[in-house]
Amino acid sequence: MAGSGSPAPSAAPDEGARARGPSADTLPPARRSARADAVAAAASQIRRGVVSFLRILWANPLSFVGFVLVVVIAVMAFLAVVAPGLVLLYPPNQLSTAYHEAPSWPHPFGTDELGRDIYSNVVAALPIDLAIGFSVAGISLVAGGALGLVAGYWDRPGTLGGVVSVTIMRLADIFLSFPSLVLALAIAASIGRTVDGAIVAVLVTWWPYYVRLARGEVLSVKHQPYVMAARAAGVREGRILLRHVLRNVLEPLVVYFTMDVGTVIVVISTIFYVVQVLPYPSATPEWGSMIQFYQSFLSTYPWTVLAPGLAIFVTVLAFSLLGDGLRDILDPRSRRAQSEAGSAMLVARAEE
């Protein structure tokens, strides 16, 4: 009896634990499958999203090329920082006796007058240009986007928001009329000729584009029925702005951001080219500085200039092709405008 009685008390707490609350492994079968279903549904939704994303990209071959290139560029930049040995053939700036060699297998982009491997320096420059491109475009997206959101949403004249809105837009208009590249060059040249200075110089002229874009999108979204429905349901203004308005203006901003990364890279490398911020050869090679340094060799050893030039070209092209494709995916209006079927649909709707 004692033998059979002893397991009973030990079973009781176990029972109690089960009754107190379901833990992951003790869920009743029905609820467990519900959660699994939700996970599976989300996964299949993501999978379907990815598949349709890739399918639309595939339908537009140039955008697909852009997508692949951006992925390759991002991976190479990441590896160049984390595991340089995997993507660089030689340490950056390593001298050798292979002077002015034309492109070959050991030196894909040739060498310069001191035997530096051009390919390795071009790839070593990838992280800094890409990082600056992302950070300048990213900061402008966040700062300019936030200002544009505020300026577009609270713009009723006669209120505090109206005053703020008008102030923001006037400031943005003034900044939009600045000769941005010349001003950026002037600032970068006088602020101390550092990388940070160059970034600040571009940022000063960069944010107002995002203000304009975000405000315009907000203005077109905020009178939509779903916004009014949210307001009628008593949702707070800040929450409407973040959950209903922001989410619907984000797509054009992201498309613009994607293309903008390439534009920033062009501008920043121009600053590096004109104002010797990182005079080549330095510990961190940079494309603009490389071209500035090698330009006198262009007629005799063209690969020294053309390799970094090609790197900028391909990077910028990749981001703008990808942005183009993203626009087609995210913005049904432009997709419609571009296809014959779309115009037929418009005609049909007009006839209704």
Place this chain on the structure above:
Amino acid sequence: MGRSLTDLAVFVAKRLLFLIPVLFGVIVITFFFTHVAVSNPCAVWFPRAKPAQLAQCAITFGLHQPLYVQFFKYTANLIDGNWGNSPAGVPVLPVIAVALPATLELVLASLVLMVLIGIPLGVVAAQYSGRLGDHLVRIFYLSGWATPTYLGAVVAAILIGPFLGLPTGGEYTSTPPPFAQVTHMSVVDALLAGNLPWAGDALVHLILPASVLAFVNMGIATRMTRSSMLEVLPLDFVNSARMKGLSEFVVLYKHALRNALISTTTVLGVTAGGLLSGTVIVEEVFAWPGIGSYAFSAITGYNFSGTIGVVIVFAIGVVIGNMIADILYGVLDPRVEWR
């Protein structure tokens, strides 16, 4: 508001008034960065000067005064027409005044190229939408878009120019030309002097720099033409023009393009900023004696008065470029009112 000449005058006046905050903004920003970041530029200008000489230099340039005093003096002088001196003592404004026409000539030449090449390419892309021609045009204008101006300029000056036998530097083969440079626009001066060989020479010198400038800035015009053509082409008036039996060329370029051009014009105004900025690089590479090469040397040479001066002129250029585009927009589209 309407479309009378008075409306246009009011419109222009408003736009010119907008110049005041823009100029104030650029002057404040450039002045701030040039004077706060660099405490005593004399040390940069004259690296080997002794401390006593540096102090003397600071007094000569008024740098010992508080910043706001310097700023008010500088702005007052600007309005008086004294735009300061370079570190070597050369006044800024006369240099800019002589250099500006050469830059205008270069920018106008590249605008002409953009209109003559960029817009027809947009029409071709719309005509062959989604087909090979469209993709080729897209690759062409995206190439220009993805080419940094300095890369395009250097490659054109060192590889393409010698290959094609085109001159790659200056306004004329030999300077100074045997006639008075009245306008400081190379082709115009030669024509005014009735000297055709020199006018041809000047024109040939214009080809490469203007092409580079046009190539890197063309994308936006081509793209805009393409998309507005795509909007116009399915419309009834295009179909009726086709049904009348007009040739496809007339339908595309006379009927459709005329309506599509309206939005392209606005975009051309936006490229004014890009074209002007591009001159900084292109003029430096092609030794073009304009405001761009002056800007390059002023910016890189710590010539702060010169730097602020060129930024002011470029800002005026951007605002006026946009204004001209808006006026043209009104001229092309009779529905537009000036306001």
